[in-house]
Amino acid sequence: MANKPILHYFNGRGRMESIRWLLAAAGVEFEEQFFETKEQLEKLRATALLFQQVPMVEIDGMKLVQCRAILHYIAEKHNLLGKDLKERATIIMYSEGTMDLMELLLMYPFLKGEQQKQKLDEITNKTKNRYFPAYEKVLKTHGQNFLVGNQMSLADVQLIEAILMVEETIPDALSGFPSLQAFKTRMSNIPTIKKFLAPGSKRKSAPDAKSAENIMKIFQG
Ligand code: GSH
Secondary structure (H helix, E strand, C coil): CCCCCEEEECCCCHHHHHHHHHHHHCCCCCEEEECCCHHHHHHHHHHHCCCCCCCEEEECCEEEECHHHHHHHHHHHCCCCCCCHHHHHHHHHHHHHHHHHHHHHHHHHHCCHHHHHHHHHHHHHHHHHHHHHHHHHHHHHHCCCCCCCCCCCHHHHHHHHHHHHHHHHCCCCCCCCHHHHHHHHHHHCCHHHHHHHCCCCCCCCCCCHHHHHHHHHHHCC
16 A cells, blocks of 8 residues: 655645645545754755755655645646646636635734734735625536536635635635635535544644744744
8 A cells, every 4th residue: 555645844834735635635644743942944944955945844755845846746647637728727727816815814823913803904805806706706607516627626625624714714704705615515525625624633723822933943044
C-alpha cells in the first residue's frame, strides 16, 4: 500500500488547512509532523524546504512546497480537477477566488485593535459584495450541485472551507445567498466531509490569542 502523505507544518490552520481539507474530502489518510519551535523550523528549512517556506508535503516520493502546486497535484490525482482543460481552468479560477478570500482571513487572528477592525470591515465587504455573490450566481445559473461539471472538485472543497471560515467571523454571512446555503448543507453531508467536520478529525481551529503568539514566535526572525 502506498505511504500516507506526511504534512509538515505547525499545529494550526494557516496555509496547510486547505490541503488537509482536500485530502480529507478525497478520503485520503495523512500523517502530520508539527514543528513547535523556531529551531525545529530551521532544521526543516536546512534539509527539506526548497524556498525555506512551509507548507511542505511528502507525497509519492516528492517533497512538495507551494500550496497551489500541492493542491493541484492532490486534486489531479484524485479526479478533483475537472475532465478537460476548460473545466480545469474554471476550477482553478474559482479556487483562486476562495484562496484570495481565505488569505484575508488568515491574518485576521494575528491582528489587534484598529488593524483587526479594519481587516474585519474588508472581509465583510469583500465576502458580501465580491466573493459570495460570484459563487451564488454560478450555482444559481446552472442549478447543479457543484460549481463545475456537476461533480465535486477542488473548487467546491475550497468554497465550503471558506464559507465555514467566514461564518466563524461573520455569523450571518450567508444570509441573502440561498444557493450557497443549500451548497453548504449538501457539501457538509458528503461522507468524507462529514467525517472531517466531526470532532476528533485533523481539522484545525482558528488560533486563539495564545497560539497566535506562539506561531508568531516560530516565524519571527
Ligand atoms: N507561496 C507560498 C505557498 O503558497 O506555499 C507561501 C508560503 C508561506 O508564506 N509560508 C509561510 C512561511 O513559511 C508560513 S504559512 N513563512 C516564512 C518565510 O516566508 O520565510
